[in-house]
Amino acid sequence: MLLDIQHLRQEYGSALLDKAHVHPDPVRQFEQWFKEAVAANLPEPNAMVLATCNANGKPSARVVLLKGVENGGFVFYTNYNSRKGQDLKANSHTALVFNWLELYRQVRIEGRAELIDVEISTAYFQSRPKGSQIGAWASPQSSVIEDREILEANTRALEVQYAQIDTLPRPAHWGGYIVRPALVEFWQGRENRLHDRLQYTLQTDGTWLLERLAP
Numbered sequence: 001m002l003l004d005i006q007h008l009r010q011e012y013g014s015a016l017l018d019k020a021h022v023h024p025d026p027v028r029q030f031e032q033w034f035k036e037a038v039a040a041n042l043p044e045p046n047a048m049v050l051a052t053c054n055a056n057g058k059p060s061a062r063v064v065l066l067k068g069v070e071n072g073g074f075v076f077y078t079n080y081n082s083r084k085g086q087d088l089k090a091n092s093h094t095a096l097v098f099n100w101l102e103l104y105r106q107v108r109i110e111g112r113a114e115l116i117d118v119e120i121s122t123a124y125f126q127s128r129p130k131g132s133q134i135g136a137w138a139s140p141q142s143s144v145i146e147d148r149e150i151l152e153a154n155t156r157a158l159e160v161q162y163a164q165i166d167t168l169p170r171p172a173h174w175g176g177y178i179v180r181p182a183l184v185e186f187w188q189g190r191e192n193r194l195h196d197r198l199q200y201t202l203q204t205d206g207t208w209l210l211e212r213l214a215p
Contacts (some may be wrong), residue, residue, distance in 0.1 A: 040102060
């Protein structure tokens with residue numbers, strides 16, 4: 001039996017999104033919406049889709065976790081040898097999407113990803129639970145492996161190697177990126193699919209142009 005997807009329909013709320021009531025800086029506006037998502041007890045409010053393209057323009061996307069909003073950018077961490085890491089090495093253009101369904105909200109961000117300072121990556125890595133630190137060493141992320149036993153064997157060996165310490169050295173292949181936004185769009189679901197969309201576009205002088213888009 002085919003799934004009856006075309007008739008799935010949800011009427012969205014009546015919350016407003018108006019140019020007169022948003023912050024002129026989209027990062028500050030994001031922080032406000034993010035606080036509201038946290039206050040609403042949404043599951044994983046920092047989960048975001050990260051889209052990348054390789055050197056040939058082939059796209060891929062996956063969900064990662066936002067780990068900071070700092071210096072006007074959006075920070076996440078990963079294995080630099082992973083597919084996303086290799087994509088970003090070849091093509092720094094990227095896009096992020098936050099989807100807070102319960103609030104009928106979405107935020108789209110387009111920009112460039114830059115490596116963050118190694119000291120910051122190390123400090124964050126060593127603040128993680130020990131199991132997560134071991135996992136970063138144990139997994140050759142995005143590589144083809146024969147079976148899960150390879151990961152478990154690597155983990156057991158690392159647990160023995162670092163049994164007496166709680167803080168592991170950071171792998172050179174693991175660290176953070178900061179996405180510097182050039183475009184940010186805030187989407188608020190409205191009745192009858194007449195949604196509110198506000199788009200910020202970075203200008204050459206460093207200011208932001210704020211425009212309303214048709215839904």
